[in-house]
Amino acid sequence: MSYITQKGASGALSLTSGGTFQQSTDSELATLVGTRWDLSDGREVILVSTGSTTTATAGQLYQDAAVVPNHQNCAVASFTAYNGTTGVPATVVVTLGNTAITANQYRGGLLVVNAGTGIGQTLRIASHGAAAGSGTTAVVLEDSPNIALSVSDSKVCFNNVHGANVIVSPTTQTGAVAGVGLYRISPSSYGFMTSKGLTSCLSDALVAAVGQAISPSVTTAGTVTLSGSTTAILGYASQTAVSAEARTVFLNV
Helix, strand or coil: CCCEEECCCCCCCCCCCCCCCCCECCHHHHHHCCCEEEECCCCEEEEEEECCCCCECCCCEEECCCCCHHHCCEEEEEEECCCCCCCCCCEEEEECCCCCECCCCCCCCEEEEEECCCCCCEEEEEEECCECCCCEEEEEECCCCCCCCCCCCCEEEEECCCCCCEEECCCCCCCCEEEEECCCECCCCEEEEEEEEEEEEEECCCCCCCCCEEEECCCCCCCEEECCCCCCCCEEECCCCCCCCEEEEEEEC
């Protein structure tokens, strides 16, 4: 039986009945979503949560929840730097596009400065409030920017927690690839998916031969395809793929 250890851990994960590959509805696992774990045979898995209507199955490709367009390229209404004396974290007040945000929708995710002063900084989100579309929300940051943000020109993008509320990989990618299903995970539950190493994955009709690069399919949701020039490379085929079958690939996402 495979055993599992977290990156940097010295001992195996303590398991309950049913073996390593289980699902859970324990909400305390939310803070661990996105963490990587090692299997005893060298594979790497990622802890994910499934979306409310997504039942994960073995061999299918999954991506993060879709990026919200109106939560990208948002203006900075105000910025308060980290206070080293009081320990109060940095806070940025963000003006949204015309899509509401729920409280802590992006907690544990990333705020990226995509334009203007401070461009290129990637900052982890500690918490934020709810807001209506076109409203403002105060985002408390775990990471303090090295360059202060400016209300005159800084723009920011919200990024989902990697591995949270995953969905079947669509034919047009709308979020980062999370991994390939190892076993059944019910909607709104937690479990592991393969993120690196050998795993079986469904293929579409454009099959890859051994050693050829693979990408998310643009014709069949939840499958991989022979890589083209415009799609992300996820790894390579370690068996010659067969359309609509799950054959072995080496994944690296």
